[in-house]
Amino acid sequence: MPSMKHKEKNMHNQLHRLLPLVLLAPAALLPVLPVPEYWITLLNYIGLYSLVAIGLVLLTGVGGLTSFGQAAFVGIGAYVSGYLSTRYGVSPWLTLPAGLLITVAAAYLIGLLTMRMSGHYLPLATIAWGLSLYYLFGNLEFLGKHDGLNGIPPLAIFGRPLNAGREMYYLIWLIVLLAALAVTNLLNSRPGRAIRALKGGVTMAEAMGVHTAWMKVVVFVFAAVLACISGWLYAHLQRAVNPTPFGLNYGIEYLFMAVVGGVAHVGGAVLGASVLTILKDLLQGVLPRLFGDNGNYDGIVFGILLVLLLQYAKDGIWPYLRTWFPRRTPVDAPADAVPLTVRKKPARGSLLLDVKAARKEFGGLVAVNDVSFQMRAGEIVGLIGPNGAGKSTTFNLVTGLLPLTRGEIRYRDDIVSNLTSRDIAQRGIGRTFQHVQLLPTMTVLENVALGAHLRGDFLPQGGVMASVLRLNRNEEKKLLREAAMQIKRVGLERHMYDEAGSLALGQQRILEIARALCGDPALLLLDEPAAGLRYKEKQALAELLRKLRAEGMSVLIVEHDMDFVMNLTDRLVVMEFGTRIAEGAPEKIQSDPAVLEAYLGSVA
Ligand SMILES: Nc1ncnc2c1ncn2[C@@H]1O[C@H](COP(=O)(O)OP(=O)(O)OP(=O)(O)O)[C@@H](O)[C@H]1O
Numbered sequence: 266m267p268s269m270k271h272k273e274k275n276m277h278n279q280l281h282r283l284l285p286l287v288l289l290a291p292a293a294l295l296p297v298l299p300v301p302e303y304w305i306t307l308l309n310y311i312g313l314y315s316l317v318a319i320g321l322v323l324l325t326g327v328g329g330l331t332s333f334g335q336a337a338f339v340g341i342g343a344y345v346s347g348y349l350s351t352r353y354g355v356s357p358w359l360t361l362p363a364g365l366l367i368t369v370a371a372a373y374l375i376g377l378l379t380m381r382m383s384g385h386y387l388p389l390a391t392i393a394w395g396l397s398l399y400y401l402f403g404n405l406e407f408l409g410k411h412d413g414l415n416g417i418p419p420l421a422i423f424g425r426p427l428n429a430g431r432e433m434y435y436l437i438w439l440i441v442l443l444a445a446l447a448v449t450n451l452l453n454s455r456p457g458r459a460i461r462a463l464k465g466g467v468t469m470a471e472a473m474g475v476h477t478a479w480m481k482v483v484v485f486v487f488a489a490v491l492a493c494i495s496g497w498l499y500a501h502l503q504r505a506v507n508p509t510p511f512g513l514n515y516g517i518e519y520l521f522m523a524v525v526g527g528v529a530h531v532g533g534a535v536l537g538a539s540v541l542t543i544l545k546d547l548l549q550g551v552l553p554r555l556f557g558d559n560g561n562y563d564g565i566v567f568g569i570l571l572v573l574l575l576q577y578a579k580d581g582i583w584p585y586l587r588t589w590f591p592r593r594t595p596v597d598a599p600a601d602a603v604p605l606t607v608r609k610k611p612a613r614g615s616l617l618l619d620v621k622a623a624r625k626e627f628g629g630l631v632a633v634n635d636v637s638f639q640m641r642a643g644e645i646v647g648l649i650g651p652n653g654a655g656k657s658t659t660f661n662l663v664t665g666l667l668p669l670t671r672g673e674i675r676y677r678d679d680i681v682s683n684l685t686s687r688d689i690a691q692r693g694i695g696r697t698f699q700h701v702q703l704l705p706t707m708t709v710l711e712n713v714a715l716g717a718h719l720r721g722d723f724l725p726q727g728g729v730m731a732s733v734l735r736l737n738r739n740e741e742k743k744l745l746r747e748a749a750m751q752i753k754r755v756g757l758e759r760h761m762y763d764e765a766g767s768l769a770l771g772q773q774r775i776l777e778i779a780r781a782l783c784g785d786p787a788l789l790l791l792d793e794p795a796a797g798l799r800y801k802e803k804q805a806l807a808e809l810l811r812k813l814r815a816e817g818m819s820v821l822i823v824e825h826d827m828d829f830v831m832n833l834t835d836r837l838v839v840m841e842f843g844t845r846i847a848e849g850a851p852e853k854i855q856s857d858p859a860v861l862e863a864y865l866g867s868v869a
Contacts, residue, residue, distance in 0.1 A: 292438070296431035305430045309502060311535075311542045312437035316495035318523040318534035319444050320488030325520065326528030327452065328484040329464030330380075333516040334391030337398035338489040340511030341368050342496025344402060347414040347506045352407075357420050361497050365490060372489035376482035395516045402508035413507030420501045433502050440498065444491055445531045447733045451487075452531075453596050454732030455721045455744060458711055460484055461704055469702035472664060474690040474719035474784070479726050487729075492519075525574055527583025529706075536583055544570070594762045598710055598749035602742035605720050608693055610787050610817050611642040611677060617788055617819050618663070623672035623682075625658050625843075632658040634843035635672065642787065645810060645820045647830040647851075650840035651863065656823045657699055659840070660790050663821070664696050665689040676788070691719050695781030699792040699823075701773045705766025709757060709776055712765045714748035716783030751779040755809055770797035775806065782813075789813070791822045795829045807833050831855065839863070 296305060317335050324330050345364035349355040355363075379390040403411045419426040420436065427433050451457045459480050462470035467477040500506050518541070526537020548563040556562050578585065611617055618640040625633040633655045640646050648656050661667040663674055665686035674682040681689055695716070703712050719725050722740040731737045752758055755775050760768060765776060774794050781789055791810075795803050803826070810820055810833060824830045830837065831851045839847040839854060841863040847854055854860055 289442075293435075296434045302430060305434055307542065307546060309430055309434055309437050311539050312434075312441045313495045313499050313502070314519065314522055314538035314542060315441050315535040316444055316498075317492045317519045318526065318538050319441070319448055319531055320491035321519060321523035322528060322531055322534045323448050323451070323460070324484050324488040325523060326530070326533070327464065328460055328481065330481060330485065331388045331520070332391040332485070332488065333388060333513060333520060334375075334395035334398075335488065335492045335519045336511045336513070336515035337395045338368050338372065338492035339496035339499065339515075340398055340402055340506075340508070341371065342493035342498075343500040343506045343511070344408055344414070344496075346497045347417045347500045348408060350418050351414055351416055357418065357497070357501055361494070364493050364497055368489050368493035369486055372486040373482065376485040380481040380485065381478050391516070392513065395513045399508055399512040402511060409507070411508060413505060415505045417500050417504045417506065419504065427501075430502070433498070437498055437502070440494060441535065444494075445535070448487075448531050450735050451729065451732050453741075454728070454737050455714075455718060455723075455740060456480070456483070456727075456729050456732055458707070458715045459718055461707060462715060465702065465704060468666065468686075469698065470715075471686045472666070472690060472696055472698075473715050473780070474687050474725055475715075476687060476726050483729055521571060525571065525581055527581030529580065530583045530587070532587070533581050533583030536586065537581065540582065594708060594710075596708075596711060596714075596741070596745060598745050598761060599742040602746035603739070605717065605743050605747050605785070607785050608787070613643040613817060615642050616640075617642045617644075617677060618821070619673075619675040620659075620663065621673045621675070623659065623662055623674060624670045625655075625662055625667060626670045631843050633662060636840065636843070636845045638838045638845065638848060640788070640819055640821060642819050643814060643817055644835045645814050645822065645833055647834035647837045648821060648823045648840065649825075649827075649830060649837055650846075653842075654840040655843040656840055657792060658843075660696065660792055660821075660823060663689075664694060664790060687719075687725075690784055693785065693787045694790065695784045695786030695788070696790040697774065697777035697781055697792055697794060699796075701770065701777060703765045703773060703776060703780075706764055708762050709752060709760050709765050709768070710745065710748055710762060712776060713752055713779045713783055714744050716751070716780035717744045717747050717785075719784060720744065720747070747783055748779075751782045754782065755779045756805065771799065771802040774798065775809075778809070787817075787819060789818060789820045791820060791824075793823055793825065795824055795826045803829055 295308070317339060321332070321335060324332055342364040345367055346357055346360035349360040349363060350357055375390060375394055379387045402408055408414065419428050421427065427436060452461065459470060459475040462473070462475060463477055463480060470477050522537035522541045523534055524537065525540055526535065527533025545563065545567060548566055552562040552566065616639060620636060620638050622635040622637055623633055624631070624635050636659060648659060650656055658667065662669055665681070665684050665688065669682050672682065673680060676692060676694060679692060681692065721728060721744060723731055728737060749761065752761055755778055757772060757775055757779060760772065765773065768776065774797065778791065778794065795806060798806060807829060814820065822834065834851055836849065837851055837854045838845060839860050846863055847857045847860045
């Protein structure tokens with residue numbers, strides 16, 4: 266039976282859902298009120314810009330990928346529809362899919378070419394793309410060169426043409442609303458969490474099984490699609506197109522809109538589009554009166570205002586506005602759901618991990634020097650050694666983060682050396698990181714659910730459309746139930762809905778263990794899990810690891826805290842300068858002369 270607290274929370278969330286409707290109701294009445302036509306035109310344009318900016322929230326704000334070329338995709342939507350409807354009389358409802366097809370193909374190609382590269386390639390590629398398409402529009406005879414295309418027909422619904430701006434208003438804002446909903450749905454889903462993991466770097470996301478390169482292509486195409494729809498609406502609102510609004514200037518302005526509003530929030534996109542459009546309009550009206558007609562002062566003032574804004578409100582305006590409204594948790598742990606299927610675990614004592622002469626060279630440095638060791642199911646093995654001994658590198662070899670220079674690693678029945686970390690996670694090896702890697706603004710629940718990325722109903726790379734259309738409810742319930750269960754298992758339930766970034770370092774390390782457990786591993790690799798923990802927390806962690814071992818889990822642990830390691834592990838592997846210098850039970854290691862000399866001298 267749901268608790269009182271749960272009911273209260275549900276009611277709070279319902280109210281929260283109603284709030285946007287209450288705020289939007291007056292907006293819906295605007296066109297039937299005696300509002301000047303000019304306002305409606307302005308609002309229509311804000312709607313069109315919002316669509317592009319919402320795409321940028323997903324791409325830049327959430328995905329961390331910067332594009333200056335969105336205006337070019339708007340141009341494709343506008344020109345394809347303009348051309349087909351004026352030249353061949355094709356219905357605008359058919360030109361939209363045609364535009365989308367070309368957009369998806371172009372974005373897919375650009376995405377595929379650039380997303381695997383790092384750093385500045387994408388922004389540069391989008392600038393090149395934006396410029397070349399702009400010049401293409403302006404030079405093609407059949408697109409009317411710089412004069413563009415005129416006489417584009419209006420959109421019609423049930424044979425009724427939407428001639429007036431007031432009629433287009435509803436269609437434009439309905440589409441903006443649907444786009445906002447689609448992106449929000451996507452962000453609160455399994456692929457959405459994967460997309461949100463992109464910004465923090467690909468290492469952690471890949472270790473959770475996320476195909477990061479593919480996810481980047483997906484968000485790039487998604488943002489391009491929204492831009493194309495905006496262009497299509499523009500062509501039939503304006504009834505004429507020319508290359509100017511699809512140039513690089515506009516590409517930069519779209520990005521500004523998203524940044525000013527708050528690039529990480531869907532609401533910020535609409536806000537940014539509104540603020541910039543109205544501001545630009547005001548400045549264009551006021552400045553000529555102050556300084557005369559012959560200068561382009563609005564651009565200068567606009568630029569100064571933007572610099573000030575970015576200086577003092579880096580995250581945009583939205584985060585400030587949001588504090589006025591009640592917060593709700595983005596996703597909740599379900600009261601009940603079908604459990605996820607679990608993999609068959611290896612029999613206790615069977616050979617689980619077999620590292621055979623693993624070698625890793627970084628240029629001339631041999632970080633891991635033909636290291637061999639084995640692990641059996643149900644064991645806790647410690648990998649110890651002084652700083653720089655090669656422990657983390659060994660971890661990275663086992664988890665596929667680094668390729669081996671030589672040697673072989675077997676896990677259960679498979680050779681896993683040189684598989685991707687995605688494939689290795691899929692086989693049941695979970696890990697935590699020496700430097701905690703989590704998504705600080707997401708809740709603990711969402712962070713942990715990311716660990717179950719490979720256990721969804723849809724293909725690991727798929728499920729985007731299902732999430733957009735909310736056909737993923739069952740999947741979400743199952744994944745969130747699993748996440749909540751693992752959070753309870755590690756004892757973090759009090760923090761389930763806290764932002765992960767607000768936890769103490771020790772708790773963040775525990776969160777990482779829960780996230781790794783969500784992948785249903787048979788082997789856990791923990792990189793310095795006790796670092797930064799207080800004495801009591803260390804005891805609790807040791808207790809948790811013993812409990813996991815009792816349930817059949819195997820744990821390979823890198824740790825500098827000798828008391829912790831000696832009291833917990835079944836066996837130790839000691840490394841120095843990349844080489845394995847000893848192996849055995851903790852008591853034996855404590856008196857091993859080679860180890861004492863190399864490392865434990867001060868402890869013994
Ligand atoms: N990507 C890399 N490129 C070049 N050298 C590296 C790289 N990663 C690690 N090394 C080097 O390899 C050696 C082993 O490093 P590693 O981080 O594996 O040691 P460690 O035992 O985990 O140390 P610590 O306890 O300080 O974390 C070090 O000399 C380190 O400088």
